[in-house]
Amino acid sequence: MKEPKRLKRMDNYRFHFRKLTSLFMFTLCGVSVLIALVPLILIFYRTVAFGFSAINWDFFTQMPKPVGESGGGLANAIVGTMILVGLGSCMSLPVGIMAGIYLAEYGNNWFGQSVRFLTDVLNGVPSIVTGVVAYTVVVLPMKHFSAYAGGVALGILMIPTITRTTEEILKTVPHSLREAALALGIPRWKTSLQIVLRTAMSGVVTGILLAVARAAGETAPLLFTALNNRFWNTSMNQPMASLTVFIYNYAVSPFDDWIAQAWAGTFVLMTLILLLSLTVRFATRNKFAGNLL
Amino acid sequence: MRDYPGTRQTFIEMDTIPENGKGIPVDHNKIVAEKVSAFFGKVQAIRDIQINIPENSIVAIIGPSGCGKSTFLRSINRMHELIHGTRVTGKILLDGEDVYSLDPVLIRKKIGMVFQKPNPFPTMSIFDNVAAGLRMGGTHDRKNIAEVVERSLQQAALWSEVKDSLSKSGVGLSGGQQQRLCIARALAVNPEVLLMDEPASALDPIATAKIEELLFELKKRYTIVIVTHNMQQAARVSDYTAFFYMGELIEYDITKKIFTAPSIKQTEDYVTGRFG
Ligand SMILES: Nc1ncnc2c1ncn2[C@@H]1O[C@H](COP(=O)(O)OP(=O)(O)OP(=O)(O)O)[C@@H](O)[C@H]1O
Ligand SMILES: [Mg+2]
Numbered sequence: 303m304k305e306p307k308r309l310k311r312m313d314n315y316r317f318h319f320r321k322l323t324s325l326f327m328f329t330l331c332g333v334s335v336l337i338a339l340v341p342l343i344l345i346f347y348r349t350v351a352f353g354f355s356a357i358n359w360d361f362f363t364q365m366p367k368p369v370g371e372s373g374g375g376l377a378n379a380i381v382g383t384m385i386l387v388g389l390g391s392c393m394s395l396p397v398g399i400m401a402g403i404y405l406a407e408y409g410n411n412w413f414g415q416s417v418r419f420l421t422d423v424l425n426g427v428p429s430i431v432t433g434v435v436a437y438t439v440v441v442l443p444m445k446h447f448s449a450y451a452g453g454v455a456l457g458i459l460m461i462p463t464i465t466r467t468t469e470e471i472l473k474t475v476p477h478s479l480r481e482a483a484l485a486l487g488i489p490r491w492k493t494s495l496q497i498v499l500r501t502a503m504s505g506v507v508t509g510i511l512l513a514v515a516r517a518a519g520e521t522a523p524l525l526f527t528a529l530n531n532r533f534w535n536t537s538m539n540q541p542m543a544s545l546t547v548f549i550y551n552y553a554v555s556p557f558d559d560w561i562a563q564a565w566a567g568t569f570v571l572m573t574l575i576l577l578l579s580l581t582v583r584f585a586t587r588n589k590f591a592g593n594l595l
Numbered sequence: 596m597r598d599y600p601g602t603r604q605t606f607i608e609m610d611t612i613p614e615n616g617k618g619i620p621v622d623h624n625k626i627v628a629e630k631v632s633a634f635f636g637k638v639q640a641i642r643d644i645q646i647n648i649p650e651n652s653i654v655a656i657i658g659p660s661g662c663g664k665s666t667f668l669r670s671i672n673r674m675h676e677l678i679h680g681t682r683v684t685g686k687i688l689l690d691g692e693d694v695y696s697l698d699p700v701l702i703r704k705k706i707g708m709v710f711q712k713p714n715p716f717p718t719m720s721i722f723d724n725v726a727a728g729l730r731m732g733g734t735h736d737r738k739n740i741a742e743v744v745e746r747s748l749q750q751a752a753l754w755s756e757v758k759d760s761l762s763k764s765g766v767g768l769s770g771g772q773q774q775r776l777c778i779a780r781a782l783a784v785n786p787e788v789l790l791m792d793e794p795a796s797a798l799d800p801i802a803t804a805k806i807e808e809l810l811f812e813l814k815k816r817y818t819i820v821i822v823t824h825n826m827q828q829a830a831r832v833s834d835y836t837a838f839f840y841m842g843e844l845i846e847y848d849i850t851k852k853i854f855t856a857p858s859i860k861q862t863e864d865y866v867t868g869r870f871g
Contacts, residue, residue, distance in 0.1 A: 410679060478714040482777070485674060486728035486784055487704030496731060501718050 349572065353565030361566055366532050366548070372559050376567055378534050382449070382543035383571070385536065386528055387518045389453025394460035395510065399499075401461070402468025402506075407494045409469070418469075425462035432458045433523030441527060449542035452528025459523060460513040467509025471502045507586050515575045521546040545571045625650040625788060625818040626671060631685035633663070633670045635678070640666040641842045643685070648788075648835075653810055653819045655829035655850065658839035659865070664822040667839070668790045671820070672706040673699040689788070704732065707786035711793040713773035715765035715780070722761040724776055728784035743783050751779035752809050771802025778809070782817075789813065791821040795828065807832050826866055830854050838862045 360375045367374030401421070405414055436455035441447055475498050483493040499506065521544075529541040530551065545567045552564035626648040633641045641663035648654050656664045669675040670683045673694060687694045694702045715724050723730075725744045734740060744761075748754040753775040757768070765776055774794060781789060795803040810819060810832050823829050829836055829850065836853040838846045838861070846853065846862040857863045 476714075478710065478712060479716060481674060481677070482710065482714045482716070482780075483727070483731075484677065485672065485703055485708035485710075486731075486780065487700050487702075488728060488731045489700050492731045497716060497727075501716065503718070 346572070349565050349569040353562060353567070353569045356559065356562040356566035357569065361563070361570075365534055369557075376543075376545065376548055376563065376570075378531065379543040379545045379548045379567065380570060380574075381536065382528070382531070383518060383545045383574070385449055385538070386452045386456055386524065386542060386544055387514060389449060389538065390456030390460055390517050391510075391514060393453060393457030394464055394513065397457075398461045398464025398513070399468050399506065399510075401465040402472060403494050403499060405465065405469040406472035407490075407498065418466075421462045421465050424458075425466065428522075429459055429520050430522035430525075433525060433527055436523065436527045447527065447529035447541040449528050449538040449540065452524045452542060452544070453538070455523035455527045456517040456520060459520060460517050463513040463516065464510055467512065468506050471505035471509060472498055474505070475501050503586060504583075507582060511579050511582060514578065518571060518575055519546060521550050525550075623650040624648065625690065626820075627686075627688040627691075628667075628671070629686040629688070631667070631670055631683065631687055633666050633675055633683045634681060636680045639842060641670070641839075644844050646837060646844060646847055648818060648820060650818050651814055651816075652834040653814050653821060653832055655833035655836045656820065656822045656839060657824070657826065657829050657836060657865070658845075660824075662839040663842040664839050665792050668708075668792055668820060668822055671788075672703050672708055672790055674703075674708065704728075704784050705786055706788040706790060707781035707784065709774070709777050709781055709789065709791045709794045711796055713770060713777050713797070715768075715773050715776050717764070717766050719765060720762045721757050721765050721768070721776060724765040725779050725783050728780060732784060743785075744779075747779040747783040748776075750782050750809075750813065751775045752805060752812075753779055769802075771798045771805065774798060774802070774806065775809070778806075782813075786817065788818045788820070791819065793822050793824060796824060803828070826854070826868075838865060840865070 360373060361377075362375060362380065363377050364373070364375035365378055366376060401417065405418055405421075408414065409417065433455050435458060436451050440451035440454050444451070479497060479501060480493055483497040484490065488497070524544050524547050528544060528547075530547045531541045531543040535542060549564045549567045549571075552560040552567070555561065624647045626646075628644050628646045628648075631641065631644040632639060644667055646654075656667065658664055666675060671687055671694070673683075675681055675683055676699075683695070689702070689705065694706075716727060719727060722744055725747050726740050729740055729743060745754060745758075748757065753772060756772060757763075757776075765773065768776060774797070778789075778794070795806050798806065807828065810821070813819060814834075821829075821833065833850045835847065836850040837844055838853065838857075838859075840861055846857055846859045848858075852858075853862060854866055857866065863869075
């Protein structure tokens, strides 16, 4: 079999052209990844560089010192952030996950459509507005600032993210799995919870972690809900310190050691979220995750 | 409904021993479909299907693509109604009781289903896959579950291949093994009827042969309805064959008759490969 020479040359040319295109696109993707990573690396570098002097044992164990005295730490704020985010999660996880399941599994009707739309609207509401809402419904009736109010504000903020990511992830579970379960005579609600949710668990957890990370980084909704507290406090009925509000207050202060502590607080917040992500992922990992979505 | 001689006379001789397959005398109709029609919205997928399925027999459904085989199968165990905007009219009786007047969950426990593409639960081990139906049906006795899992895997001719790797992932198996796992999973809930929608179409000849062999074993205890595009397979495994065309049941008779002396021209054309 002898092929015409011209055709062969043509093929060769096309082959090289495709290889070049492929290489070009590959490089483009790689460069995009780098660009996306640059801000992260810069932030990490700066928080470490500027906050390093303030990161020591005291930072994790001591209370803030009064103005003028140096040293001290943000132990109350670290714990406060954990409590506030914990409260928010207690409120938003059940609601968000169940709403997500509803939308993915049963939400194919006008009600589901409305919920979906409203959830997206809620997702777009500026976080300070969420703070005002929590102020109105919790702080005003109670007549004082409290951790509860902060928790509610963060919870409202987390619900739409969790709902929508849960829904989107559950929708990626192949329909054939639902059918397989239903055909076994497994009731629909059990299919949703124990087959669909279980199959998509790692994705749902990712969504939750995103929401938690976002809530942990919020300042605005806490300003007039949990307020702040310079003292050790674990009573949820009292104003509570948080890393973000401390960072906000310290960063705009004129004192160098406070500013350093603000940087250190940022670094600690980032590390906390990273550790949380790693722990949760490790704890909820599936043996067969390799075969997952 | 049009009257085709084949459809009418079929189960007059109900207690004859099927010639094909070393069958068991038929004395009871497990499933009776009376004028069953199924719709997707306004589109009618099957029209007035009238069929009797004898207990402990294998009934093959053949017909060109899109003729409504899957739709009919899914009407039997009420999977059809799960699709938005669908409905079924007519009557389907399981042991004389209308399945549409019973709880769908109960019906699906009694009428198991195996799908075209193997679909084991990806997050579960082999053992958990087989145990899933039992556990979620409310059985929690470990010893009982272990026994049922072993028995089901044995019935599905998979036990010897997986008995040392029960805790491994179900999706790590080969396609044919996965399909037998799905059969075992369906058997574990102890159904009375097994619906199979082209269960071997994604498998190689050896895996197919295994599944076919399995069917002969299974029919001693279960009633089986199998959809297949493979004429040889239908001829080999089934006692009775139904030929569907454009949503209607054209002819239904003893398999040997359908393949050697069909009474309707369309059937003959189809089984001899002249169309379809
Ligand atoms: N989800 C659906 N929505 C609308 N119409 C459908 C749907 N599924 C099937 N149909 C229609 O119903 C008819 C019967 O389909 P069905 O899947 O029962 O055919 P089949 O005989 O199983 O075909 P195949 O051999 O290809 O599996 C087809 O004409 C198809 O267009
Ligand atoms: Mg089909």
